[in-house]
Amino acid sequence: MEQNIGIIIAMCSVTCCNGLELTLEGDNPTVHGLRSLCGVLICEETINASISSSSDNDNDGSSVVLDSITSMSVFRLESPISKLDAKNKREILIGSITSQTPTLTQVANGRKVYGLLKAGRGTVRVELVKQEDCQAEFTCQVRGSYNQGREMVTSTSVVQHPGQKGNQLNNGIVMPEMSLQVFSLVHQLVSQSMEGLGKKMKNLEDKIGQLQKEMSDKSDSSEDRLNDRIGLLQKDVSDNVEQLQKYFNDKTDFFELRLDTKLDFFENRVEDKIDNNINLNKLIQLNSKVSIELAQFRTETKSDIMNTLGALRQSFQQEQGEALRSFSETFDKTLSNTSDLLSSMTSEFDLLKAYSKMNLYTVRNETEAI
Structure with missing residues:
Protein backbone atom coordinates (compact mmCIF):
# COMPACT_ATOMS: atom_id res chain seq x y z
CA MET A 1 0.00 0.00 0.00
CA GLU A 2 2.86 2.41 0.83
CA GLN A 3 4.40 1.76 -2.60
CA ASN A 4 1.08 2.54 -4.32
CA ILE A 5 0.75 5.78 -2.37
CA GLY A 6 4.31 6.70 -3.33
CA ILE A 7 3.54 6.10 -7.01
CA ILE A 8 0.35 8.19 -6.79
CA ILE A 9 2.16 11.06 -5.09
CA ALA A 10 4.93 10.95 -7.68
CA MET A 11 2.46 11.05 -10.57
CA CYS A 12 0.50 13.86 -8.92
CA SER A 13 3.74 15.81 -8.53
CA VAL A 14 4.53 15.39 -12.22
CA THR A 15 1.09 15.99 -13.67
CA CYS A 16 -0.74 18.06 -11.04
CA CYS A 17 1.52 19.89 -8.74
CA ASN A 18 3.29 22.12 -11.21
CA GLY A 19 0.23 24.24 -12.18
CA LEU A 20 -2.61 23.70 -14.61
CA GLU A 21 -4.37 20.39 -14.24
CA LEU A 22 -6.98 19.88 -16.92
CA THR A 23 -8.21 21.56 -20.10
CA LEU A 24 -11.37 20.65 -22.08
CA GLU A 25 -11.58 21.07 -25.85
CA GLY A 26 -13.94 23.70 -27.24
CA ASP A 27 -15.26 21.52 -30.10
CA ASN A 28 -17.44 19.33 -27.85
CA PRO A 29 -18.80 21.51 -25.04
CA THR A 30 -20.20 19.81 -21.95
CA VAL A 31 -23.33 20.84 -20.09
CA HIS A 32 -22.80 21.61 -16.39
CA GLY A 33 -26.12 22.51 -14.75
CA LEU A 34 -27.72 25.13 -17.00
CA ARG A 35 -24.43 26.32 -18.46
CA SER A 36 -22.42 24.85 -21.36
CA LEU A 37 -18.76 24.46 -20.43
CA CYS A 38 -16.05 24.44 -23.00
CA GLY A 39 -13.26 23.68 -20.58
CA VAL A 40 -12.10 23.29 -17.01
CA LEU A 41 -8.77 24.47 -15.60
CA ILE A 42 -7.37 22.87 -12.47
CA CYS A 43 -4.31 24.26 -10.68
CA GLU A 44 -3.16 22.01 -7.87
CA GLU A 45 -0.09 21.92 -5.63
CA THR A 46 0.89 19.78 -2.65
CA ILE A 47 3.61 20.53 -0.10
CA ASN A 48 6.62 18.21 0.20
CA ALA A 49 6.52 17.80 -3.62
CA SER A 50 9.90 18.37 -5.26
CA ILE A 51 9.71 21.13 -7.87
CA SER A 52 12.14 23.35 -9.68
CA SER A 53 12.66 26.68 -7.96
CA SER A 54 12.14 29.93 -9.88
CA SER A 55 12.78 32.30 -6.96
CA ASP A 56 15.35 35.04 -7.04
CA ASN A 57 17.52 33.26 -4.46
CA ASP A 58 17.77 29.97 -6.35
CA ASN A 59 18.59 30.44 -10.00
CA ASP A 60 20.39 27.16 -10.54
CA GLY A 61 17.15 25.23 -11.29
CA SER A 62 17.75 22.79 -8.42
CA SER A 63 14.81 20.88 -6.96
CA VAL A 64 13.45 22.00 -3.62
CA VAL A 65 10.70 20.74 -1.31
CA LEU A 66 7.96 23.10 -0.19
CA ASP A 67 7.25 23.34 3.54
CA SER A 68 4.09 25.44 3.20
CA ILE A 69 1.88 27.14 0.61
CA THR A 70 1.08 30.80 1.23
CA SER A 71 -0.88 31.60 -1.95
CA MET A 72 -2.07 30.17 -5.27
CA SER A 73 -3.26 32.31 -8.20
CA VAL A 74 -4.53 31.65 -11.73
CA PHE A 75 -3.97 34.30 -14.43
CA ARG A 76 -5.08 34.66 -18.02
CA LEU A 77 -2.33 35.96 -20.30
CA GLU A 78 -3.26 38.52 -22.94
CA SER A 79 -1.01 39.82 -25.67
CA PRO A 80 -0.20 43.54 -25.47
CA ILE A 81 -1.63 45.97 -27.99
CA SER A 82 1.80 47.07 -29.12
CA LYS A 83 3.75 44.55 -31.21
CA LEU A 84 6.99 46.04 -29.90
CA ASP A 85 6.20 44.63 -26.45
CA ALA A 86 4.96 41.25 -27.63
CA LYS A 87 7.06 39.29 -25.16
CA ASN A 88 5.57 40.99 -22.06
CA LYS A 89 2.07 39.58 -21.87
CA ARG A 90 -0.43 41.15 -19.53
CA GLU A 91 -1.70 38.96 -16.64
CA ILE A 92 -5.38 39.15 -15.70
CA LEU A 93 -6.19 37.57 -12.31
CA ILE A 94 -8.88 34.90 -12.53
CA GLY A 95 -8.86 33.65 -8.94
CA SER A 96 -6.59 33.49 -5.91
CA ILE A 97 -6.46 31.76 -2.51
CA THR A 98 -4.14 32.60 0.39
CA SER A 99 -3.49 31.41 3.91
CA GLN A 100 -5.66 34.31 5.12
CA THR A 101 -8.52 33.51 2.68
CA PRO A 102 -8.22 29.75 2.11
CA THR A 103 -11.56 29.32 0.31
CA LEU A 104 -12.92 30.93 -2.84
CA THR A 105 -16.19 30.72 -4.75
CA GLN A 106 -17.02 33.34 -7.37
CA VAL A 107 -18.71 33.73 -10.75
CA ALA A 108 -17.59 36.50 -13.10
CA ASN A 109 -17.04 37.07 -16.82
CA GLY A 110 -18.32 33.66 -17.83
CA ARG A 111 -16.01 31.87 -15.39
CA LYS A 112 -16.92 29.99 -12.21
CA VAL A 113 -13.98 29.73 -9.83
CA TYR A 114 -13.57 27.40 -6.85
CA GLY A 115 -10.53 27.51 -4.56
CA LEU A 116 -9.44 25.64 -1.43
CA LEU A 117 -6.20 25.75 0.57
CA LYS A 118 -5.89 23.39 3.50
CA ALA A 119 -3.73 20.63 4.97
CA GLY A 120 -0.75 21.47 2.78
CA ARG A 121 -2.72 21.21 -0.46
CA GLY A 122 -3.98 23.99 -2.71
CA THR A 123 -6.47 23.69 -5.57
CA VAL A 124 -8.04 26.27 -7.89
CA ARG A 125 -10.68 25.07 -10.39
CA VAL A 126 -11.98 27.32 -13.15
CA GLU A 127 -14.99 26.36 -15.26
CA LEU A 128 -14.86 28.11 -18.67
CA VAL A 129 -17.87 28.98 -20.78
CA LYS A 130 -16.48 31.37 -23.36
CA GLN A 131 -14.69 29.87 -26.36
CA GLU A 132 -12.09 32.62 -26.25
CA ASP A 133 -11.16 31.50 -22.72
CA CYS A 134 -10.84 27.89 -23.82
CA GLN A 135 -8.36 28.98 -26.52
CA ALA A 136 -6.44 31.40 -24.30
CA GLU A 137 -3.21 30.97 -22.37
CA PHE A 138 -3.32 30.62 -18.58
CA THR A 139 -0.70 30.66 -15.86
CA CYS A 140 -0.83 29.12 -12.39
CA GLN A 141 1.46 30.74 -9.82
CA VAL A 142 2.25 29.24 -6.41
CA ARG A 143 4.02 31.03 -3.58
CA GLY A 144 5.43 29.02 -0.70
CA SER A 145 8.32 28.62 1.69
CA TYR A 146 11.03 26.03 2.09
CA ASN A 147 14.23 25.49 4.03
CA GLN A 148 13.10 27.24 7.23
CA GLY A 149 11.19 30.14 5.72
CA ARG A 150 12.92 30.89 2.43
CA GLU A 151 10.35 32.15 -0.08
CA MET A 152 9.85 30.48 -3.44
CA VAL A 153 7.59 31.29 -6.40
CA THR A 154 6.85 28.72 -9.08
CA SER A 155 4.55 28.98 -12.06
CA THR A 156 3.43 26.99 -15.06
CA SER A 157 1.46 27.88 -18.17
CA VAL A 158 -0.86 26.12 -20.55
CA VAL A 159 -2.40 27.26 -23.80
CA GLN A 160 -5.19 25.66 -25.81
CA HIS A 161 -5.03 26.11 -29.55
CA PRO A 162 -8.03 25.45 -31.80
CA GLY A 163 -6.39 22.39 -33.34
CA GLN A 164 -5.62 20.61 -30.07
CA LYS A 165 -7.64 17.51 -29.24
CA GLY A 166 -8.00 15.41 -26.14
CA ASN A 167 -9.42 11.97 -25.60
CA GLN A 168 -13.14 12.28 -26.39
CA LEU A 169 -15.58 10.08 -24.45
CA ASN A 170 -19.04 8.91 -25.59
CA ASN A 171 -20.85 11.53 -23.52
CA GLY A 172 -18.93 14.40 -25.10
CA ILE A 173 -16.48 15.06 -22.22
CA VAL A 174 -12.95 15.62 -23.48
CA MET A 175 -10.16 14.91 -20.98
CA PRO A 176 -6.45 14.20 -21.41
CA GLU A 177 -5.53 10.55 -20.97
CA MET A 178 -3.00 11.24 -18.22
CA SER A 179 -5.56 13.23 -16.22
CA LEU A 180 -7.97 10.28 -16.27
CA GLN A 181 -5.26 8.05 -14.82
CA VAL A 182 -4.38 10.63 -12.22
CA PHE A 183 -7.99 11.07 -11.16
CA SER A 184 -8.39 7.30 -10.85
CA LEU A 185 -5.30 7.07 -8.66
CA VAL A 186 -6.36 10.07 -6.62
CA HIS A 187 -9.81 8.53 -6.11
CA GLN A 188 -8.14 5.33 -4.90
CA LEU A 189 -5.93 7.31 -2.53
CA VAL A 190 -8.93 9.21 -1.17
CA SER A 191 -10.78 5.92 -0.59
CA GLN A 192 -7.81 4.52 1.31
CA SER A 193 -7.54 7.72 3.34
CA MET A 194 -11.23 7.56 4.22
CA GLU A 195 -10.81 3.95 5.32
CA GLY A 196 -7.90 4.95 7.56
CA LEU A 197 -9.94 7.84 8.94
CA GLY A 198 -12.80 5.45 9.71
CA LYS A 199 -10.43 3.18 11.66
CA LYS A 200 -9.12 6.14 13.63
CA MET A 201 -12.65 7.26 14.43
CA LYS A 202 -13.50 3.75 15.62
CA ASN A 203 -10.40 3.70 17.83
CA LEU A 204 -11.42 7.08 19.23
CA GLU A 205 -14.94 5.81 19.97
CA ASP A 206 -13.45 2.74 21.69
CA LYS A 207 -11.22 4.94 23.84
CA ILE A 208 -14.17 7.16 24.76
CA GLY A 209 -16.22 4.09 25.69
CA GLN A 210 -13.34 2.74 27.80
CA LEU A 211 -12.99 6.10 29.54
CA GLN A 212 -16.72 6.17 30.30
CA LYS A 213 -16.51 2.63 31.69
CA GLU A 214 -13.55 3.55 33.91
CA MET A 215 -15.40 6.62 35.22
CA SER A 216 -18.49 4.50 35.92
CA ASP A 217 -16.39 1.88 37.76
CA LYS A 218 -14.71 4.57 39.86
CA SER A 219 -18.09 6.10 40.69
CA ASP A 220 -19.48 2.70 41.72
CA SER A 221 -16.36 2.01 43.83
CA SER A 222 -16.65 5.38 45.60
CA GLU A 223 -20.34 4.74 46.28
CA ASP A 224 -19.56 1.28 47.69
CA ARG A 225 -16.87 2.70 49.99
CA LEU A 226 -19.26 5.41 51.19
CA ASN A 227 -21.97 2.83 51.89
CA ASP A 228 -19.45 0.69 53.80
CA ARG A 229 -18.42 3.65 55.95
CA ILE A 230 -22.05 4.55 56.64
CA GLY A 231 -22.71 0.92 57.60
CA LEU A 232 -19.71 0.90 59.98
CA LEU A 233 -20.88 4.15 61.58
CA GLN A 234 -24.39 2.78 62.05
CA LYS A 235 -22.96 -0.40 63.59
CA ASP A 236 -20.77 1.63 65.98
Whole structure:
Protein backbone atom coordinates (compact mmCIF):
# COMPACT_ATOMS: atom_id res chain seq x y z
CA MET A 1 0.00 0.00 0.00
CA GLU A 2 2.86 2.41 0.83
CA GLN A 3 4.40 1.76 -2.60
CA ASN A 4 1.08 2.54 -4.32
CA ILE A 5 0.75 5.78 -2.37
CA GLY A 6 4.31 6.70 -3.33
CA ILE A 7 3.54 6.10 -7.01
CA ILE A 8 0.35 8.19 -6.79
CA ILE A 9 2.16 11.06 -5.09
CA ALA A 10 4.93 10.95 -7.68
CA MET A 11 2.46 11.05 -10.57
CA CYS A 12 0.50 13.86 -8.92
CA SER A 13 3.74 15.81 -8.53
CA VAL A 14 4.53 15.39 -12.22
CA THR A 15 1.09 15.99 -13.67
CA CYS A 16 -0.74 18.06 -11.04
CA CYS A 17 1.52 19.89 -8.74
CA ASN A 18 3.29 22.12 -11.21
CA GLY A 19 0.23 24.24 -12.18
CA LEU A 20 -2.61 23.70 -14.61
CA GLU A 21 -4.37 20.39 -14.24
CA LEU A 22 -6.98 19.88 -16.92
CA THR A 23 -8.21 21.56 -20.10
CA LEU A 24 -11.37 20.65 -22.08
CA GLU A 25 -11.58 21.07 -25.85
CA GLY A 26 -13.94 23.70 -27.24
CA ASP A 27 -15.26 21.52 -30.10
CA ASN A 28 -17.44 19.33 -27.85
CA PRO A 29 -18.80 21.51 -25.04
CA THR A 30 -20.20 19.81 -21.95
CA VAL A 31 -23.33 20.84 -20.09
CA HIS A 32 -22.80 21.61 -16.39
CA GLY A 33 -26.12 22.51 -14.75
CA LEU A 34 -27.72 25.13 -17.00
CA ARG A 35 -24.43 26.32 -18.46
CA SER A 36 -22.42 24.85 -21.36
CA LEU A 37 -18.76 24.46 -20.43
CA CYS A 38 -16.05 24.44 -23.00
CA GLY A 39 -13.26 23.68 -20.58
CA VAL A 40 -12.10 23.29 -17.01
CA LEU A 41 -8.77 24.47 -15.60
CA ILE A 42 -7.37 22.87 -12.47
CA CYS A 43 -4.31 24.26 -10.68
CA GLU A 44 -3.16 22.01 -7.87
CA GLU A 45 -0.09 21.92 -5.63
CA THR A 46 0.89 19.78 -2.65
CA ILE A 47 3.61 20.53 -0.10
CA ASN A 48 6.62 18.21 0.20
CA ALA A 49 6.52 17.80 -3.62
CA SER A 50 9.90 18.37 -5.26
CA ILE A 51 9.71 21.13 -7.87
CA SER A 52 12.14 23.35 -9.68
CA SER A 53 12.66 26.68 -7.96
CA SER A 54 12.14 29.93 -9.88
CA SER A 55 12.78 32.30 -6.96
CA ASP A 56 15.35 35.04 -7.04
CA ASN A 57 17.52 33.26 -4.46
CA ASP A 58 17.77 29.97 -6.35
CA ASN A 59 18.59 30.44 -10.00
CA ASP A 60 20.39 27.16 -10.54
CA GLY A 61 17.15 25.23 -11.29
CA SER A 62 17.75 22.79 -8.42
CA SER A 63 14.81 20.88 -6.96
CA VAL A 64 13.45 22.00 -3.62
CA VAL A 65 10.70 20.74 -1.31
CA LEU A 66 7.96 23.10 -0.19
CA ASP A 67 7.25 23.34 3.54
CA SER A 68 4.09 25.44 3.20
CA ILE A 69 1.88 27.14 0.61
CA THR A 70 1.08 30.80 1.23
CA SER A 71 -0.88 31.60 -1.95
CA MET A 72 -2.07 30.17 -5.27
CA SER A 73 -3.26 32.31 -8.20
CA VAL A 74 -4.53 31.65 -11.73
CA PHE A 75 -3.97 34.30 -14.43
CA ARG A 76 -5.08 34.66 -18.02
CA LEU A 77 -2.33 35.96 -20.30
CA GLU A 78 -3.26 38.52 -22.94
CA SER A 79 -1.01 39.82 -25.67
CA PRO A 80 -0.20 43.54 -25.47
CA ILE A 81 -1.63 45.97 -27.99
CA SER A 82 1.80 47.07 -29.12
CA LYS A 83 3.75 44.55 -31.21
CA LEU A 84 6.99 46.04 -29.90
CA ASP A 85 6.20 44.63 -26.45
CA ALA A 86 4.96 41.25 -27.63
CA LYS A 87 7.06 39.29 -25.16
CA ASN A 88 5.57 40.99 -22.06
CA LYS A 89 2.07 39.58 -21.87
CA ARG A 90 -0.43 41.15 -19.53
CA GLU A 91 -1.70 38.96 -16.64
CA ILE A 92 -5.38 39.15 -15.70
CA LEU A 93 -6.19 37.57 -12.31
CA ILE A 94 -8.88 34.90 -12.53
CA GLY A 95 -8.86 33.65 -8.94
CA SER A 96 -6.59 33.49 -5.91
CA ILE A 97 -6.46 31.76 -2.51
CA THR A 98 -4.14 32.60 0.39
CA SER A 99 -3.49 31.41 3.91
CA GLN A 100 -5.66 34.31 5.12
CA THR A 101 -8.52 33.51 2.68
CA PRO A 102 -8.22 29.75 2.11
CA THR A 103 -11.56 29.32 0.31
CA LEU A 104 -12.92 30.93 -2.84
CA THR A 105 -16.19 30.72 -4.75
CA GLN A 106 -17.02 33.34 -7.37
CA VAL A 107 -18.71 33.73 -10.75
CA ALA A 108 -17.59 36.50 -13.10
CA ASN A 109 -17.04 37.07 -16.82
CA GLY A 110 -18.32 33.66 -17.83
CA ARG A 111 -16.01 31.87 -15.39
CA LYS A 112 -16.92 29.99 -12.21
CA VAL A 113 -13.98 29.73 -9.83
CA TYR A 114 -13.57 27.40 -6.85
CA GLY A 115 -10.53 27.51 -4.56
CA LEU A 116 -9.44 25.64 -1.43
CA LEU A 117 -6.20 25.75 0.57
CA LYS A 118 -5.89 23.39 3.50
CA ALA A 119 -3.73 20.63 4.97
CA GLY A 120 -0.75 21.47 2.78
CA ARG A 121 -2.72 21.21 -0.46
CA GLY A 122 -3.98 23.99 -2.71
CA THR A 123 -6.47 23.69 -5.57
CA VAL A 124 -8.04 26.27 -7.89
CA ARG A 125 -10.68 25.07 -10.39
CA VAL A 126 -11.98 27.32 -13.15
CA GLU A 127 -14.99 26.36 -15.26
CA LEU A 128 -14.86 28.11 -18.67
CA VAL A 129 -17.87 28.98 -20.78
CA LYS A 130 -16.48 31.37 -23.36
CA GLN A 131 -14.69 29.87 -26.36
CA GLU A 132 -12.09 32.62 -26.25
CA ASP A 133 -11.16 31.50 -22.72
CA CYS A 134 -10.84 27.89 -23.82
CA GLN A 135 -8.36 28.98 -26.52
CA ALA A 136 -6.44 31.40 -24.30
CA GLU A 137 -3.21 30.97 -22.37
CA PHE A 138 -3.32 30.62 -18.58
CA THR A 139 -0.70 30.66 -15.86
CA CYS A 140 -0.83 29.12 -12.39
CA GLN A 141 1.46 30.74 -9.82
CA VAL A 142 2.25 29.24 -6.41
CA ARG A 143 4.02 31.03 -3.58
CA GLY A 144 5.43 29.02 -0.70
CA SER A 145 8.32 28.62 1.69
CA TYR A 146 11.03 26.03 2.09
CA ASN A 147 14.23 25.49 4.03
CA GLN A 148 13.10 27.24 7.23
CA GLY A 149 11.19 30.14 5.72
CA ARG A 150 12.92 30.89 2.43
CA GLU A 151 10.35 32.15 -0.08
CA MET A 152 9.85 30.48 -3.44
CA VAL A 153 7.59 31.29 -6.40
CA THR A 154 6.85 28.72 -9.08
CA SER A 155 4.55 28.98 -12.06
CA THR A 156 3.43 26.99 -15.06
CA SER A 157 1.46 27.88 -18.17
CA VAL A 158 -0.86 26.12 -20.55
CA VAL A 159 -2.40 27.26 -23.80
CA GLN A 160 -5.19 25.66 -25.81
CA HIS A 161 -5.03 26.11 -29.55
CA PRO A 162 -8.03 25.45 -31.80
CA GLY A 163 -6.39 22.39 -33.34
CA GLN A 164 -5.62 20.61 -30.07
CA LYS A 165 -7.64 17.51 -29.24
CA GLY A 166 -8.00 15.41 -26.14
CA ASN A 167 -9.42 11.97 -25.60
CA GLN A 168 -13.14 12.28 -26.39
CA LEU A 169 -15.58 10.08 -24.45
CA ASN A 170 -19.04 8.91 -25.59
CA ASN A 171 -20.85 11.53 -23.52
CA GLY A 172 -18.93 14.40 -25.10
CA ILE A 173 -16.48 15.06 -22.22
CA VAL A 174 -12.95 15.62 -23.48
CA MET A 175 -10.16 14.91 -20.98
CA PRO A 176 -6.45 14.20 -21.41
CA GLU A 177 -5.53 10.55 -20.97
CA MET A 178 -3.00 11.24 -18.22
CA SER A 179 -5.56 13.23 -16.22
CA LEU A 180 -7.97 10.28 -16.27
CA GLN A 181 -5.26 8.05 -14.82
CA VAL A 182 -4.38 10.63 -12.22
CA PHE A 183 -7.99 11.07 -11.16
CA SER A 184 -8.39 7.30 -10.85
CA LEU A 185 -5.30 7.07 -8.66
CA VAL A 186 -6.36 10.07 -6.62
CA HIS A 187 -9.81 8.53 -6.11
CA GLN A 188 -8.14 5.33 -4.90
CA LEU A 189 -5.93 7.31 -2.53
CA VAL A 190 -8.93 9.21 -1.17
CA SER A 191 -10.78 5.92 -0.59
CA GLN A 192 -7.81 4.52 1.31
CA SER A 193 -7.54 7.72 3.34
CA MET A 194 -11.23 7.56 4.22
CA GLU A 195 -10.81 3.95 5.32
CA GLY A 196 -7.90 4.95 7.56
CA LEU A 197 -9.94 7.84 8.94
CA GLY A 198 -12.80 5.45 9.71
CA LYS A 199 -10.43 3.18 11.66
CA LYS A 200 -9.12 6.14 13.63
CA MET A 201 -12.65 7.26 14.43
CA LYS A 202 -13.50 3.75 15.62
CA ASN A 203 -10.40 3.70 17.83
CA LEU A 204 -11.42 7.08 19.23
CA GLU A 205 -14.94 5.81 19.97
CA ASP A 206 -13.45 2.74 21.69
CA LYS A 207 -11.22 4.94 23.84
CA ILE A 208 -14.17 7.16 24.76
CA GLY A 209 -16.22 4.09 25.69
CA GLN A 210 -13.34 2.74 27.80
CA LEU A 211 -12.99 6.10 29.54
CA GLN A 212 -16.72 6.17 30.30
CA LYS A 213 -16.51 2.63 31.69
CA GLU A 214 -13.55 3.55 33.91
CA MET A 215 -15.40 6.62 35.22
CA SER A 216 -18.49 4.50 35.92
CA ASP A 217 -16.39 1.88 37.76
CA LYS A 218 -14.71 4.57 39.86
CA SER A 219 -18.09 6.10 40.69
CA ASP A 220 -19.48 2.70 41.72
CA SER A 221 -16.36 2.01 43.83
CA SER A 222 -16.65 5.38 45.60
CA GLU A 223 -20.34 4.74 46.28
CA ASP A 224 -19.56 1.28 47.69
CA ARG A 225 -16.87 2.70 49.99
CA LEU A 226 -19.26 5.41 51.19
CA ASN A 227 -21.97 2.83 51.89
CA ASP A 228 -19.45 0.69 53.80
CA ARG A 229 -18.42 3.65 55.95
CA ILE A 230 -22.05 4.55 56.64
CA GLY A 231 -22.71 0.92 57.60
CA LEU A 232 -19.71 0.90 59.98
CA LEU A 233 -20.88 4.15 61.58
CA GLN A 234 -24.39 2.78 62.05
CA LYS A 235 -22.96 -0.40 63.59
CA ASP A 236 -20.77 1.63 65.98
CA VAL A 237 -23.78 3.73 67.02
CA SER A 238 -25.89 0.62 67.61
CA ASP A 239 -23.11 -1.05 69.62
CA ASN A 240 -22.58 2.03 71.79
CA VAL A 241 -26.31 2.42 72.38
CA GLU A 242 -26.59 -1.23 73.40
CA GLN A 243 -23.55 -0.89 75.66
CA LEU A 244 -24.96 2.22 77.32
CA GLN A 245 -28.36 0.58 77.76
CA LYS A 246 -26.72 -2.48 79.31
CA TYR A 247 -24.65 -0.33 81.64
CA PHE A 248 -27.74 1.64 82.69
CA ASN A 249 -29.70 -1.58 83.31
CA ASP A 250 -26.83 -2.98 85.38
CA LYS A 251 -26.69 0.19 87.47
CA THR A 252 -30.45 0.14 87.96
CA ASP A 253 -30.42 -3.53 88.99
CA PHE A 254 -27.55 -2.88 91.39
CA PHE A 255 -29.38 0.07 92.92
CA GLU A 256 -32.58 -1.93 93.34
CA LEU A 257 -30.62 -4.79 94.89
CA ARG A 258 -28.92 -2.51 97.40
CA LEU A 259 -32.22 -0.83 98.19
CA ASP A 260 -33.95 -4.15 98.78
CA THR A 261 -31.07 -5.26 100.95
CA LYS A 262 -31.25 -2.11 103.05
CA LEU A 263 -35.02 -2.40 103.42
CA ASP A 264 -34.77 -6.05 104.44
CA PHE A 265 -32.04 -5.19 106.91
CA PHE A 266 -34.13 -2.36 108.34
CA GLU A 267 -37.22 -4.53 108.69
CA ASN A 268 -35.23 -7.31 110.33
CA ARG A 269 -33.68 -4.92 112.82
CA VAL A 270 -37.05 -3.36 113.62
CA GLU A 271 -38.62 -6.76 114.14
CA ASP A 272 -35.69 -7.86 116.29
CA LYS A 273 -35.94 -4.75 118.42
CA ILE A 274 -39.67 -5.16 118.88
CA ASP A 275 -39.41 -8.90 119.66
CA ASN A 276 -36.67 -8.31 122.24
CA ASN A 277 -38.55 -5.37 123.81
CA ILE A 278 -35.56 -3.07 123.45
CA ASN A 279 -35.73 0.48 124.47
CA LEU A 280 -38.08 2.29 122.15
CA ASN A 281 -35.97 5.40 122.23
CA LYS A 282 -33.02 3.48 120.84
CA LEU A 283 -35.32 2.01 118.26
CA ILE A 284 -36.41 5.49 117.25
CA GLN A 285 -32.78 6.57 117.07
CA LEU A 286 -32.03 3.53 114.99
CA ASN A 287 -34.91 4.32 112.69
CA SER A 288 -33.69 7.88 112.37
CA LYS A 289 -30.17 6.66 111.65
CA VAL A 290 -31.47 4.24 109.08
CA SER A 291 -33.47 7.02 107.47
CA ILE A 292 -30.40 9.22 107.37
CA GLU A 293 -28.35 6.40 105.87
CA LEU A 294 -31.05 5.71 103.32
CA ALA A 295 -31.22 9.38 102.39
CA GLN A 296 -27.43 9.55 102.12
CA PHE A 297 -27.38 6.35 100.08
CA ARG A 298 -30.11 7.71 97.86
CA THR A 299 -28.20 10.97 97.35
CA GLU A 300 -24.89 9.23 96.69
CA THR A 301 -26.50 6.70 94.38
CA LYS A 302 -28.35 9.37 92.46
CA SER A 303 -25.19 11.47 92.16
CA ASP A 304 -23.20 8.42 91.07
CA ILE A 305 -25.76 7.51 88.44
CA MET A 306 -26.01 11.08 87.21
CA ASN A 307 -22.23 11.49 86.98
CA THR A 308 -21.78 8.13 85.29
CA LEU A 309 -24.55 8.74 82.81
CA GLY A 310 -23.31 12.29 82.16
CA ALA A 311 -19.76 11.05 81.51
CA LEU A 312 -21.07 8.33 79.23
CA ARG A 313 -23.23 10.78 77.35
CA GLN A 314 -20.34 13.25 76.90
CA SER A 315 -17.98 10.49 75.71
CA PHE A 316 -20.61 9.08 73.42
CA GLN A 317 -21.37 12.50 71.92
CA GLN A 318 -17.67 13.19 71.31
CA GLU A 319 -17.24 9.87 69.49
CA GLN A 320 -20.36 9.97 67.39
CA GLY A 321 -21.12 13.70 66.92
CA GLU A 322 -24.10 14.54 64.82
CA ALA A 323 -25.15 10.89 64.39
CA LEU A 324 -26.18 10.71 68.11
CA ARG A 325 -28.31 13.84 68.41
CA SER A 326 -31.52 11.89 68.27
CA PHE A 327 -30.17 9.41 70.80
CA SER A 328 -29.19 12.28 73.12
CA GLU A 329 -32.79 13.44 73.17
CA THR A 330 -33.95 9.89 73.99
CA PHE A 331 -31.28 9.65 76.66
CA ASP A 332 -32.39 12.95 78.24
CA LYS A 333 -35.93 11.61 78.38
CA THR A 334 -34.63 8.42 80.02
CA LEU A 335 -32.62 10.47 82.52
CA SER A 336 -35.69 12.55 83.27
CA ASN A 337 -37.67 9.37 83.80
CA THR A 338 -34.91 8.13 86.11
CA SER A 339 -35.08 11.38 88.10
CA ASP A 340 -38.84 11.00 88.31
CA LEU A 341 -38.34 7.41 89.48
CA LEU A 342 -35.91 8.55 92.15
CA SER A 343 -38.32 11.25 93.25
CA SER A 344 -41.09 8.67 93.41
CA MET A 345 -38.84 6.39 95.44
CA THR A 346 -38.05 9.30 97.76
CA SER A 347 -41.74 9.83 98.30
CA GLU A 348 -42.20 6.13 98.97
CA PHE A 349 -39.31 6.23 101.45
CA ASP A 350 -40.89 9.17 103.22
CA LEU A 351 -44.18 7.32 103.36
CA LEU A 352 -42.37 4.24 104.64
CA LYS A 353 -40.60 6.29 107.28
CA ALA A 354 -43.85 7.87 108.37
CA TYR A 355 -45.48 4.48 108.43
CA SER A 356 -42.60 3.06 110.46
CA LYS A 357 -42.76 5.92 112.95
CA MET A 358 -46.47 5.42 113.28
CA ASN A 359 -45.95 1.73 113.91
CA LEU A 360 -43.21 2.46 116.42
CA TYR A 361 -45.38 4.92 118.32
CA THR A 362 -48.21 2.43 118.26
CA VAL A 363 -45.94 -0.29 119.60
CA ARG A 364 -44.56 2.06 122.25
CA ASN A 365 -48.05 3.06 123.36
CA GLU A 366 -49.13 -0.54 123.50
CA THR A 367 -46.00 -1.43 125.44
CA GLU A 368 -46.54 1.41 127.89
CA ALA A 369 -50.15 0.36 128.28
CA ILE A 370 -49.06 -3.16 129.09
